[in-house]
Amino acid sequence: MSMNGASQTILKIIVTIIGVIIAASLAYPLGFIIAQSIIGRGNIILTSLGKLAEYGVSLDSYIRVISDRVFQTCLLNTLIVAVITTIIAIFIIIPAGYAFSRFDFLGKNTLLYYYLIVSQAGGGLGIIAVLALYIFFYRMTAYGLNLMQIYILPFVYASGMVPFQTWLVKSYFDQLPRSLDEAAFIDGANWFEIIFRVIFPASRAAFIIVLLFGFMGAWGEFFIAGIFNLQTLGWYLYVQLTGQAGLQDPSLYAAASILYATPIIILFIVSQKYIGEAYRLGLKG
């Protein structure tokens, strides 16, 4: 190599500085929204860092959000929906993924193929399914059956997670040796025992993946709730920030959105290695 040590070091420093600048500018939207949420005067758009110095920094927006009744109600709704979604996903998807991995039954491969297409083809099919579901629910009201209630959301969310997560769980069990759970079946265990004594104990990592994805998916979702006009936190924020209120009081909704996003960001960081694993499993499938 023709270069000497000193110039190599200078080059390293220059490239590193460029690298940091690029990374920082890509993270600008996050920095911007945080700065917007802590500016001392809530009703202006933050146009430069100078403004932050001019109006000062305050947590006033956060305090206003937390003491807002609607925000509290929506937060509770969202928490309930996310928890129930997660529970449904765990109890329904993990056994199915296990069955796809271990058992042999008619239509298994067709179904897996179908799940693969649906989960990899993009979000369009899901959106269409929800719009169709809305029309179906609307039709049902003609028979006096109003299904557009908050308790329907976890089922809709969990059903949307079925194709991708079934693949994930199946791929996970494919990696585990069969001999571990074969023994349990020799005794002729029933369904309940199979789930609690065989499947769940063997599926710790799958359990965590389904739990994280289920919770994050349900918490972050806002559009399906919007189509059914249900007050989850995501939908409430979306309506506020795309309407007049968002323009009049950007800092308030910036703070609200950051509070809303915090659990997801934390879960994302915690689950980094599982998400990498999940994408690996998903792509392999």
Next chain:
Amino acid sequence: MASKNKLKILFPTHIALLLVLPSLILYVFFNTWPMVFSIGVALTNANRYNVSPDPAKIKGYEEAIACASLLKEMPEYREKASVLFDRLKIYFFNLSHALYRLNELINQSIDISKIPRDVIDELSYSTSQLYGLPGEVKKVFNCTELNYTTKEEIIPVVLLDKLDSLLSISGTIKDRLQYAQLFPEEVSISELRNLTSKAIAILSEIESGFSKLAVGYDEYMSETIERFRREKERLELRFIGIENFAKLFNDARFYNALYKTLLFVATSVPLKVALGVSLAVFYSSNLILGRKAIRAFLLVPWAMPFLLSALSWRIMFNPAGGPVAKILGLNMSTNEWHAFLVYNLFEAWLAYPFIMTVTQGALRGVPKDVIEASYIDGASIFYRFRRIILPLVSKPLMVATILTTGASLQVFLIPIVLNGAGPTGAICIPFIGCTSGPLNEMLLILGYNKVTSGTEGGEYGYAAAIYLVIVLIILAYVAVWFKISRRSRG
């Protein structure tokens, strides 16, 4: 053979079904079934009014039609009506005579207390003649009495309402006049003048309304029957075959959506792949200190929930004071292509972590010194990139590109959240025609708008036709993707 038997015994099919069935039921009910249902919907004229109508309302219209036909055809009822109209004519004449006399006196500004007794008597008499009238009119045109159960009124409701208000006004005038006989100071002349001229105006409207009815009785009844028939039809779900699809292929907005969507694929896919690959290559260099930390930091768009990112971008690019909009001179709300550019930037920002992660994974297979050499030997960076790095990452990158193409093809939330797919303007397509709509409406957004948005919302049949076509487009994409991935595997 033996292992196959063992599999059957240890893992019996009925248990498999037991394990799979709950998820399958959930999935079929909430995803597959609505799609199948919407194939049916696409062949109907479904909309907000007829998808879930009140059966009692439809029945009401049917009964009202039958009732109106009876009133129109039966000589007996026609006779009754004409007698009523004649009487009305006389009553109206009496009242208007009294009102005009009073009006004249008031305009002469005579002392209220000196208004002659007989004027007051005439007014109160002609008003009292009218008291029973709304009931009588309703009785002659009463469908319930003819054994039809309907809430619809055959006589124009406006006319009956006006009659009611006329009665209350002339009643008030009468009361004020009688009161003025006792306490002249407490009744103002201008109040009386206002009331009287108001009463005269309403009366002339009612008179002309009823005389029109009397003269054009047949015509009015036919119109009424037609009106009820239209109302009823609006509430009825009908099979209309492929009419919705025909409409779709003549809708300028559909072609605009198709064009904008394909254009978005063509611009955003190269942008995000280029961004993701260059970031992966750049940050794999040994020359960057602490690159592991920086790379983790680069996943910010992935970690942020979509809504938070959307809010941030929305404010950043807000034409009224958003800092980035100001720097770049972009106005999303008036310029169609500015908005389109922002969608591209946002999509690239959202998707680069995916491309970057996939490329990084592939780059791990490339010997480190090869990459490093390609940096230090500046003259041939491009050559080395093309000859050494690209071939090594091409396969996983191909899969990632295909997947991200699907995301662009199905772009939905980005335009909606940033500016509602706007701005709104005239959409003209050669050979098809012009219409107005959101200029940056993508395919899925078109279907969504037809389902939900306020003024045009609830064209469910049409919306279902639109998204069945979108499903076909997505399936075509999947077919291409399978073909490519099979070729690259084989």
